[in-house]
Amino acid sequence: MSTTLFSKRLSKELIDLKINPPAGIEVAESDTFKCWKLSLDGVEGTLYAGERFTLEFRFTPNYPMESPEVVFVGNIPIHPHIYSNGHICLNVLYNQWSPVLSVRSVCLSIQSMLSSCTTKEPPPDNNHYVKTAKASPKQTQWSFHDDSV
Amino acid sequence: MSDSIQLQPTDTSTLDASTESSSHLDHANDRTNAYEYSEYTAEKNQEYLESIRRETAEKTPLVCPTESMDDLLKEYSQGSEVYQQKITKLAEKHHTIRRCRGDGSCFYRAFGFAWFERLLNSKDPTIHQNALETLTYTKNQLLPHWYEGLVYEDMYEEVEGHLKAIVEGKYDSDKLLSIFQDESISNQIVMYLRFVTTAYLKEHFNDYKPFLDCDMEMDEYCSKYVEGMDKEADHIHVLVLTRALKVPVEIAYMSGSNALDQVNFHEFYPEDEASEGVLPLKPLVLLYRPGHYDILYRNE
Numbered sequence: 238m239s240t241t242l243f244s245k246r247l248s249k250e251l252i253d254l255k256i257n258p259p260a261g262i263e264v265a266e267s268d269t270f271k272c273w274k275l276s277l278d279g280v281e282g283t284l285y286a287g288e289r290f291t292l293e294f295r296f297t298p299n300y301p302m303e304s305p306e307v308v309f310v311g312n313i314p315i316h317p318h319i320y321s322n323g324h325i326c327l328n329v330l331y332n333q334w335s336p337v338l339s340v341r342s343v344c345l346s347i348q349s350m351l352s353s354c355t356t357k358e359p360p361p362d363n364n365h366y367v368k369t370a371k372a373s374p375k376q377t378q379w380s381f382h383d384d385s386v
Numbered sequence: 387m388s389d390s391i392q393l394q395p396t397d398t399s400t401l402d403a404s405t406e407s408s409s410h411l412d413h414a415n416d417r418t419n420a421y422e423y424s425e426y427t428a429e430k431n432q433e434y435l436e437s438i439r440r441e442t443a444e445k446t447p448l449v450c451p452t453e454s455m456d457d458l459l460k461e462y463s464q465g466s467e468v469y470q471q472k473i474t475k476l477a478e479k480h481h482t483i484r485r486c487r488g489d490g491s492c493f494y495r496a497f498g499f500a501w502f503e504r505l506l507n508s509k510d511p512t513i514h515q516n517a518l519e520t521l522t523y524t525k526n527q528l529l530p531h532w533y534e535g536l537v538y539e540d541m542y543e544e545v546e547g548h549l550k551a552i553v554e555g556k557y558d559s560d561k562l563l564s565i566f567q568d569e570s571i572s573n574q575i576v577m578y579l580r581f582v583t584t585a586y587l588k589e590h591f592n593d594y595k596p597f598l599d600c601d602m603e604m605d606e607y608c609s610k611y612v613e614g615m616d617k618e619a620d621h622i623h624v625l626v627l628t629r630a631l632k633v634p635v636e637i638a639y640m641s642g643s644n645a646l647d648q649v650n651f652h653e654f655y656p657e658d659e660a661s662e663g664v665l666p667l668k669p670l671v672l673l674y675r676p677g678h679y680d681i682l683y684r685n686e
Contacts, residue, residue, distance in 0.1 A: 242540050242541075242544075242570060246536065246540055249540075250536060301537070302573055302577070332433070333609060333610070334614065335614045336537065336577050336613075336615070337538075339536065
């Protein structure tokens, strides 16, 4: 049954993203329901204008009950909540995930996180984190202190 | 689990940098290092307790077969006398209990099961028709104001499919139990009930704002306390879901502190039915013990 919900839901999301893509967000790779890549353009008038990034989504058969694993790959944005290994500190990807969210809404949250950034700098504990983190950011115990950056 | 809490040599330069900066920025703690430099917070403690609770809970079926009130009483044979007396009192009018897994969704699951079971046992076509109409209304009128269709449509179809099968007499009680024990189906039903709760709350924001014991906007409240699969239901969630689906519920509150031989019942009756003095559907009866809901069966 879970496979049914998982594949039904992802098929719908894919069609929706292709027919009605949010500004600056495009599906780049979606050959399987295990892993998608989406391109994310920095919004004009923000620190990331003119830059293009790639987000990788990994799904388990429990999606959407369980959150997807989401990381930046390739060119990683320099941002106080984004580690240089591509891991993103954003609560909706971890303890605040809910099935009301979707690939689209996650991309929009990340785009908005980039847009509201005022200083391009890496997280203060970047070096330590990147050395010790597991491959999946979902294995990290995140603490969320600041919603405003 | 054991290797995740071992202490490792600390790189003090990084430690200082991260602790100093924690006042103005997020930082991540890898599990292996969590005990070295993460501050102790109530939130973390809560997460830890929840992880223990999850591990314990996974040994219980999502919805259990029924048990007698004597079985419930035995649970307290070595324990609280207050609880023993209250259960004895409760057993005068209730013959059976059905436990649900304590995974943060027990209210929604208990509600869903008890509601479907009422409809299964009811032969009244009006009651069946009303239930289907109310459910359709939530999908066509209530949810579209607040969510994109693709996030709830599949779950709706799951709920509607089972409800129709019940109304058409295709299910018996064993089948109903097996549906609620199937994790995928059961969780989709639970999630749809969460959708209904949160959409109704958002729709009636001004009515319910005074009930929230925190100063939050409704969107933030719903994402923090309703939408997630492990977010427990409070008084307000019960109030809202019973109104949204027009299903009356009575909850027996068992706490260790009240008068010995009394069990307080809270009645959650949808406004329309209560004001007209008629309740077409007999109220579902749930048992609340601190942090947990199960289903009760009243002598009828």
